[in-house]
Amino acid sequence: MGRNNAIAVLCSGGDGPGMNSAIRSVVRTGISEGYDVYGVYKGFAGLLTDDFEKMDLSSVGNIIQRGGTVLYTSRCAEFHDPEARKVAAENLKKRGIGSLIVIGGNGSFQGANCLFKEHDIKIICIPGTIDNDISGTEYTIGFDTALHTAVEAIDKIRDTATSHDRTFLVEVMGRSSGMIAITVAISTGAECVIFPEQVESLDDVAANIKRGIERGKKSSIIIVAEGDHEGLGYSYQKDLKSKYGLATKLCILGHIQRGGNPSPRDRFSAARMGYMAVESIKRGDSGKVTVVRDGKFCLAPLEECLEKKNDFDPELLEILRTLAL
Numbered sequence: 001m002g003r004n005n006a007i008a009v010l011c012s013g014g015d016g017p018g019m020n021s022a023i024r025s026v027v028r029t030g031i032s033e034g035y036d037v038y039g040v041y042k043g044f045a046g047l048l049t050d051d052f053e054k055m056d057l058s059s060v061g062n063i064i065q066r067g068g069t070v071l072y073t074s075r076c077a078e079f080h081d082p083e084a085r086k087v088a089a090e091n092l093k094k095r096g097i098g099s100l101i102v103i104g105g106n107g108s109f110q111g112a113n114c115l116f117k118e119h120d121i122k123i124i125c126i127p128g129t130i131d132n133d134i135s136g137t138e139y140t141i142g143f144d145t146a147l148h149t150a151v152e153a154i155d156k157i158r159d160t161a162t163s164h165d166r167t168f169l170v171e172v173m174g175r176s177s178g179m180i181a182i183t184v185a186i187s188t189g190a191e192c193v194i195f196p197e198q199v200e201s202l203d204d205v206a207a208n209i210k211r212g213i214e215r216g217k218k219s220s221i222i223i224v225a226e227g228d229h230e231g232l233g234y235s236y237q238k239d240l241k242s243k244y245g246l247a248t249k250l251c252i253l254g255h256i257q258r259g260g261n262p263s264p265r266d267r268f269s270a271a272r273m274g275y276m277a278v279e280s281i282k283r284g285d286s287g288k289v290t291v292v293r294d295g296k297f298c299l300a301p302l303e304e305c306l307e308k309k310n311d312f313d314p315e316l317l318e319i320l321r322t323l324a325l
């Protein structure tokens with residue numbers, strides 16, 4: 001391969017189960033297509049500190065089943081500065097790297113888009129975030145495993161809640177996205193859900209829980225997305241007690257939802273997307289994202305995938321309310 005034909009791959013933003021499968025797929029497909037492939041450690045931060053490693057076939061052996069990311073990740077505030085991005089582009093170009101594959105969420109895609117617009121670097125993005133909150137794709141790698149982890153935990157909470165006739169508040173991840181919260185709520189038969197796109201009034205929450213208790217429910221579960229300030233679960237717990245006389249136990253699931261062995265769906269999606277990303281570089285593409293649309297894997301323009309999803313389906317709430325009667 002000639003100069004500027006090497007490929008680099010990095011993970012950015014929150015890690016997610018399945019990222020390793022994507023890295024493996026990129027590295028093995030890239031090498032089999034004759035590219036030099038570099039891993040960049042710690043996301044955009046590694047582009048700035050020049051933390052690269054040339055990968056070989058065995059660099060990605062035995063990682064498909066592991067959570068986290070072997071390339072590590074970061075949230076890198078400096079990357080908002082165009083001067084820093086100039087350094088990143090120089091570090092890529094001096095190694096003959098003409099294409100960068102970014103595995104991450106919507107924020108990471110914004111950073112990748114800046115490099116794409118400002119420098120002569122070909123960019124392909126792979127959606128990797130437990131939040132499943134990227135516009136333009138029905139699926140992001142990590143979501144399925146996070147759901148499995150949360151649902152398994154909440155089923156256990158339901159056991160003890162029922163034994164003690166209790167109401168639980170369970171806080172799941174999602175700073176600005178309720179995709180995990182609503183999906184988990186429906187999947188666990190929760191009574192109520194509170195999340196950023198739909199702030200349920202506490203009057204309604206309390207009334208729903210009390211109605212269920214009156215009709216003989218032995219346990220109730222309220223799912224809360226963590227939201228953008230720490231301790232949201234605690235403040236709901238306090239308010240439910242002080243304003244409505246409703247005692248609850250609180251369980252914050254937190255970062256356990258980001259770790260653990262990826263589910264088959266996440267491994268499979270990541271393997272397909274990593275392969276597609278390299279094949280699209282081979283065709284000369286740039287500014288593209290590997291997405292799922294109408295259930296099919298395909299490529300979409302990066303500009304369609306830069307925002308957070310805004311197509312929350314209100315019917316999901318209706319389903320939850322109906323089934324929790």
Ligand SMILES: Nc1ncnc2c1ncn2[C@@H]1O[C@H](COP(=O)(O)OP(=O)(O)OP(=O)(O)O)[C@@H](O)[C@H]1O
Nearest residue numbers: 013014075076079080104105106107108110111129
């Ligand atoms: N507007 C932007 N311009 C340049 N870089 C950005 C921009 N937005 C985000 N980034 C870069 O992308 C990184 C990751 O973004 P962010 O923290 O939003 O996570 P994410 O990729 O959305 O993943 P997740 O939400 O799953 O944790 C940021 O730390 C920053 O380095």
Ligand SMILES: O=P(O)(O)OC[C@H]1O[C@](O)(CO)[C@@H](O)[C@@H]1O
Nearest residue numbers: 014015129130131173174175176
């Ligand atoms: O681990 P951090 O940096 O606190 O980020 C937490 C946020 O990241 C996510 O886990 C996505 O990666 C969100 O669900 C959550 O709000």
Ligand SMILES: [Mg+2]
Nearest residue numbers: 105106107129
């Ligand atoms: Mg994000």
